[in-house]
Amino acid sequence: MSEYLTFRMDGDTGKTKTHGVYSTLHGDKLGTVKWFGRWRQYAFFPEPGTIWNRDCLREVADFIEAGMLSRRKERGT
Numbered sequence: 001m002s003e004y005l006t007f008r009m010d011g012d013t014g015k016t017k018t019h020g021v022y023s024t025l026h027g028d029k030l031g032t033v034k035w036f037g038r039w040r041q042y043a044f045f046p047e048p049g050t051i052w053n054r055d056c057l058r059e060v061a062d063f064i065e066a067g068m069l070s071r072r073k074e075r076g077t
Contacts, residue, residue: 002059007033016042017067021060033064042067 004024011018016035021044023030030050036043042064046052052060 004056005030005059007063016071019063019067021063031060033060033067042071 002024006022006024007019008022009017010020010032018032018034020029021031021033022028029047031044031046033042033044035041044060044064
């Protein structure tokens with residue numbers, strides 16, 4: 001969790017996980033981090049009408065990177 005964003009697991013298919021990205025201050029859902037099969041990696045899907053600065057985007061990117069590292073460790077690759 002960060003000062004501005006909260007990441008909460010919303011789903012788990014057994015192969016991939018889905019995480020909602022929420023405003024820490026207001027609790028509004030700002031987007032979703034989920035598996036994007038064509039790219040074979042997690043990607044961020046922002047909610048329509050949201051605006052992102054570089055710090056918040058960096059936090060999302062760091063979260064995705066940590067998720068990819070965790071996935072590689074689980075799969076042994």
